[in-house]
Amino acid sequence: MRIDPGDNSANILDIVIDPGKIGEFAGITQMEGTSSLIADQDGYGLGFLNTISVNEDGKILGVFSNGTVRVLAQILVATFNNPTGLLRVGDNMFDISANSGAPIIDEPGSAIQSKIMSGVLEQSNVDLAEEFTRMIIAQRGFQANARVITASDEFLQEITNLKR
Known part of the structure; x- marks a missing residue:
C-alpha cells in the first residue's frame, strides 16, 4: 500500500x-x-458464540465456547407520564405524542420499577374464564330475548284471531 x-x-x-x-x-x-x-497464554482461547440469554436487568449475555460470558447489549425501558396519551400506530405499536410527554428511558430494575423476564411465553392479556362466562351470559340473554319475541308474536296472533 x-x-x-x-x-x-x-x-x-x-x-x-x-x-x-x-x-x-x-x-x-x-x-x-x-x-x-x-x-x-495470557488471555482466553478462541471462542465462538454458543448461546444468548437475557437477564432481568435487560442485559443480553453471550455465552462463548471457551467459557467466557460477555455482556453484548442492554435493553432499555421507557415509561411516560401519560401512557394513555400515546398514539396507536397499529400492530401493537405506539408513538409519542404531545399528550403522552417525553419518554423516561432507564435500565430495567432501576428508577423504572420493571424487570425483563427471559424465556417466558407471553400469554394473552384476556382472562379466558371471565370471557367465557360473559359469552354464556350473552348467549342466555339472546335466548331469553328470542323467547320474548316468540311469545309476543304468539300473543299478537291470538289477538288477531280474536278480532275475526
Whole structure:
C-alpha cells in the first residue's frame, strides 16, 4: 500500500501488511518475534458464540465456547407520564405524542420499577374464564330475548284471531 503523507514531501510511504497464513505463526500474530513455541497464554482461547440469554436487568449475555460470558447489549425501558396519551400506530405499536410527554428511558430494575423476564411465553392479556362466562351470559340473554319475541308474536296472533 502506498500512502502520500500530504506534506508536499517527495517521500511516499510504502506499507506492507502481512496477515500471515492460517495455522502458522507468521505475519500479524499476538506473538513476539518469529518463535512458534507458545510458552504461556495470557488471555482466553478462541471462542465462538454458543448461546444468548437475557437477564432481568435487560442485559443480553453471550455465552462463548471457551467459557467466557460477555455482556453484548442492554435493553432499555421507557415509561411516560401519560401512557394513555400515546398514539396507536397499529400492530401493537405506539408513538409519542404531545399528550403522552417525553419518554423516561432507564435500565430495567432501576428508577423504572420493571424487570425483563427471559424465556417466558407471553400469554394473552384476556382472562379466558371471565370471557367465557360473559359469552354464556350473552348467549342466555339472546335466548331469553328470542323467547320474548316468540311469545309476543304468539300473543299478537291470538289477538288477531280474536278480532275475526
